[in-house]
Amino acid sequence: MEDKKTFIDPDLTKRTVIGPNGEDITVDPIQDYFCDALPKKHEPKRAKIFENFFNWARAESIWVLGFGTGCGSIELYPLLTPRFDAYRFGVQMRPTPRQANLMIISGYLSVKTLKRAIRSYEQMQNPKFVMALGSCTINGGMYFDSYNTINRLDKYMPVDVYVAGCMPRPEAILAGFEALKKRIKAGKAEGANLYAENFETYKANQKKIIRDWNMPDYNW
Amino acid sequence: MSIDWIKLLFTLLGLFIVLNYGLLQYGLIRRITARIGKRIGMPVYQPYIDLVKNYAMRSQITHGVMFYFGPVFRLVGGVGIFMFMPLIYGSYYWSNYSFAGDVILIMYFMFFGMLGMALGASEGGHPYSFIGISRGLSQFTTVEVPFTLAVIAVAVQHHSFSLTEIVAGQQGGIMHWNIMTNPFAGIAAMLAFLGMMMASPFNVVQAPQEIPIGPPTEYHGTYLGLLQTNRAILYVSESILMVNLFFGGATNWVELIVKSFCVFFWPVFVGLVFPRFRIDQSIPWFLKIPLILSIIGIFMV
Numbered sequence: 454m455e456d457k458k459t460f461i462d463p464d465l466t467k468r469t470v471i472g473p474n475g476e477d478i479t480v481d482p483i484q485d486y487f488c489d490a491l492p493k494k495h496e497p498k499r500a501k502i503f504e505n506f507f508n509w510a511r512a513e514s515i516w517v518l519g520f521g522t523g524c525g526s527i528e529l530y531p532l533l534t535p536r537f538d539a540y541r542f543g544v545q546m547r548p549t550p551r552q553a554n555l556m557i558i559s560g561y562l563s564v565k566t567l568k569r570a571i572r573s574y575e576q577m578q579n580p581k582f583v584m585a586l587g588s589c590t591i592n593g594g595m596y597f598d599s600y601n602t603i604n605r606l607d608k609y610m611p612v613d614v615y616v617a618g619c620m621p622r623p624e625a626i627l628a629g630f631e632a633l634k635k636r637i638k639a640g641k642a643e644g645a646n647l648y649a650e651n652f653e654t655y656k657a658n659q660k661k662i663i664r665d666w667n668m669p670d671y672n673w
Numbered sequence: 674m675s676i677d678w679i680k681l682l683f684t685l686l687g688l689f690i691v692l693n694y695g696l697l698q699y700g701l702i703r704r705i706t707a708r709i710g711k712r713i714g715m716p717v718y719q720p721y722i723d724l725v726k727n728y729a730m731r732s733q734i735t736h737g738v739m740f741y742f743g744p745v746f747r748l749v750g751g752v753g754i755f756m757f758m759p760l761i762y763g764s765y766y767w768s769n770y771s772f773a774g775d776v777i778l779i780m781y782f783m784f785f786g787m788l789g790m791a792l793g794a795s796e797g798g799h800p801y802s803f804i805g806i807s808r809g810l811s812q813f814t815t816v817e818v819p820f821t822l823a824v825i826a827v828a829v830q831h832h833s834f835s836l837t838e839i840v841a842g843q844q845g846g847i848m849h850w851n852i853m854t855n856p857f858a859g860i861a862a863m864l865a866f867l868g869m870m871m872a873s874p875f876n877v878v879q880a881p882q883e884i885p886i887g888p889p890t891e892y893h894g895t896y897l898g899l900l901q902t903n904r905a906i907l908y909v910s911e912s913i914l915m916v917n918l919f920f921g922g923a924t925n926w927v928e929l930i931v932k933s934f935c936v937f938f939w940p941v942f943v944g945l946v947f948p949r950f951r952i953d954q955s956i957p958w959f960l961k962i963p964l965i966l967s968i969i970g971i972f973m974v
Binding site for chain 1: 703707710711712713714715716719722723725726730731732733735736828865889890892894897917
């Protein structure tokens with residue numbers, strides 16, 4: 454698609470600044486401010502007993518990245534209220550992707566938001582899980598023919614658990630947490646490794662739909 | 674120079690007990706907070722699981738050398754406070770490495786962890802880390818002023834900078850405790866203690882709702898595990914320090930745990946009742962009432 458107009462953020466363009474001693478310094482933000490090392494696959498521990506123990510700990514202590522997209526984010530807040538109280542199941546909210554293990558894509562993703570979601574997802578550390586809420590993330594839902602929302606989240610990042618519904622109620626999300634726990638304990642939730650293995654495919658899919666790609670390929 | 678290996682062993686054992694005590698207490702706090710909010714809350718042993726999970730993260734990134742040193746310095750600060758503080762009065766093995774000027778060293782260690790964290794967090798490069806750490810340092814500086822004055826009042830009263838001697842001077846019943854003999858210094862120190870524990874009125878430093886989440890924004894995995902370990906040790910050590918300074922110390926483990934438990938829960942309950950201060954409100958607050966009280970406390974002696 455050569456005819457597409459590429460938008461480049463002026464903050465990220467290459468420029469020359471004058472240093473304190475009068476010398477010229479060339480700044481290329483995308484090269485200088487970001488590390489472009491590609492993701493690596495991290496093998497599970499050889500000893501089964503350790504891996505099982507760690508998987509149990511990962512399952513019982515799920516830290517959620519508070520990333521609300523679409524209409525589903527409003528269904529997440531009741532999880533913290535006395536009525537549903539997700540803390541009972543070891544689910545806690547973390548405000549930063551570095552500390553979070555689970556990313557909840559809560560509803561339709563516009564192309565603009567997808568870019569942010571990918572950046573946040575890539576900043577999370579291995580092992581990381583993705584839970585997708587609502588039919589919008591499965592097949593587009595009521596936005597199936599929209600010009601700027603994605604239809605299948607699975608193409609852009611590995612999803613561990615889908616919670617169907619439009620929108621799923623908090624009980625359904627709690628059930629989703631239980632399903633995710635089972636998956637983690639069984640050692641099947643290897644989304645981060647899957648992403649690293651099929652990195653080319655995922656990147657190609659992402660770049661196909663995001664026009665203004667002005668970030669490095671991997672935002673560690 | 675000979676090393677007393679048995680004493681070292683007892684100190685490490687004490688560290689282990691304090692670590693577990695701190696983790697369980699943190700779980701209990703979360704549980705009580707939940708009950709006040711009419712929730713059931715997380716299990717009491719949840720901090721252990723979080724710790725295991727954080728230590729078991731597979732991939733980690735670094736932002737530089739100081740990024741590594743930040744949590745290490747913070748841990749050194751917590752362990753340092755513990756190492757030089759007598760736990761049980763009258764016991765040779767449980768008095769750790771208490772010596773003639775240990776109060777001064779302990780107060781130095783309190784700030785040491787904070788400064789190490791400042792260096793590490795600023796290497797992380799996240800703007801919220803900068804904001805959090807600048808708030809934390811400025812607030813902690815103002816907390817230190819009334820606390821130091823209160824400690825000096827106590828030291829003048831007992832003619833000693835040694836915690837063991839300060840505890841020795843308080844033996845003989847509740848009326849001999851420093852909080853009774855010098856209530857102004859005691860109250861000033863208890864108010865400063867609120868700021869040291871970073872409980873709710875003064876937790877704007879790392880309040881998740883205000884600046885997510887302050888200094889440890891970039892910290893994850895093992896780094897965060899170290900910070901959690903330190904939090905358990907540091908907060909219990911600080912409450913044991915308060916017990917030693919103002920509540921007559923302890924002569925056995927049960928007394929120590931009961932007293933430090935009560936002291937520990939003072940900031941928790943204050944935090945549950947009072948809303949959060951902004952940083953420009955909390956700094957003048959520390960420089961008003963606690964400072965005046967601590968100055969009166971010095972003149973009382």
